[in-house]
Amino acid sequence: MSALVEVRDICKVYNPGENEVRALDHVSLTINKGEFVAIIGQSGSGKSTLMNMLGCLDVPTSGKYYLNGKDVSKLTDDEQSDIRNLEIGFIFQGFNLISNLTAIENVELPLIYRGVGKRERHRLAVDALKMVGLSHRLNHRPNEMSGGQQQRVAIARAIAAKPPVILADEPTGNLDSASSKEILQILKELYVGGRTVILITHDDGIAAQAKRVIRIMDGKIESDETLDQDFA
Template structure:
């Protein structure tokens, strides 16, 4: 069986020609089912481009991206939409909830696009919200919730349809330390339950929570190490922050 994620010699070039920017330069990366990988890099390192690529939001200029055995590097917009819907749960730095919808409606959104019948959809959404500890706030709108709660809604939205990959882009970037810890705990627990988690961050303290750390700079992968200190609790993270 192939890898879950297989990035083969992928490059992404913006503004081809004189002022071209090589955001990704012949990158190779494989991730197995059940891994917890942190991709760490400074801003401008190409980590955002890599995350867009992994999330099927963008297509490579050259190279191949195999996801779940499918070549997704040359798909049409609609095909990419379907792959995102089926395969990937996004957790963004800015939460990216729709302000006019309640927590539950936000969580139901990807299920609507998948065509899940209403009753089943509602059950899945409620289960997911309970899973992140928001069983009592399902009718609240994002503006009525704290940042940590909003991010938990976003996590519920990402896991409601049980996609194979959780793609978290600086999930704690907009949160205070208490909420950050909660969110990291939830993500770690989701990994323990067997989900594949890809965490994109610039913060080494957060990256240390992962079992594998991939460092990227100048569009190239600089190191790819197994993290022996991967901690099951949030303590290491706390220590690091202080």
């Protein structure tokens, strides 16, 4: 397997000097194409800062981050924005759906920014909503759907353009246990289908659903364990 994500000796320091906070303290890790990885840590552990680095939402104070072989730390803001748009599908705890758009319109919206033509855009959005079991809800607005259904629309939006990396930040945080199971099952299916899935969580039970668990504490990687799981 080839490396998709490569982090080398990354530090993120806030308030440099006497009262500095090291949110990330010399972190190094490699995630290969097609892995299903959970990054787990409690509030203040550095996991959210690490997610922001992996998602090109922030840059390290020092160290290197390579995504698909590109040195992200050397890119301009516009180039980082392009990478976020083309290479990463984001799933957040808050669904971030636009309330006056239907499910299919919410999924199509990022494809418009990518310059995808109308017919192709529609096809990709329908396919993505089918994949998450919402082909019967294409024309429903968020307020006509449950929380679990809204999160499935958000997943469809993240995967419609087939980005190589799916970055899911506490994707079950606002959901009941039944909806959480559905969302985790979809993430497993994406992994089985060849996507690279990176799941950020504070919950041991959620992290245990992945194939590999990286535990972070006080800005450092505490453990990195591969689990014996069969999703086939």
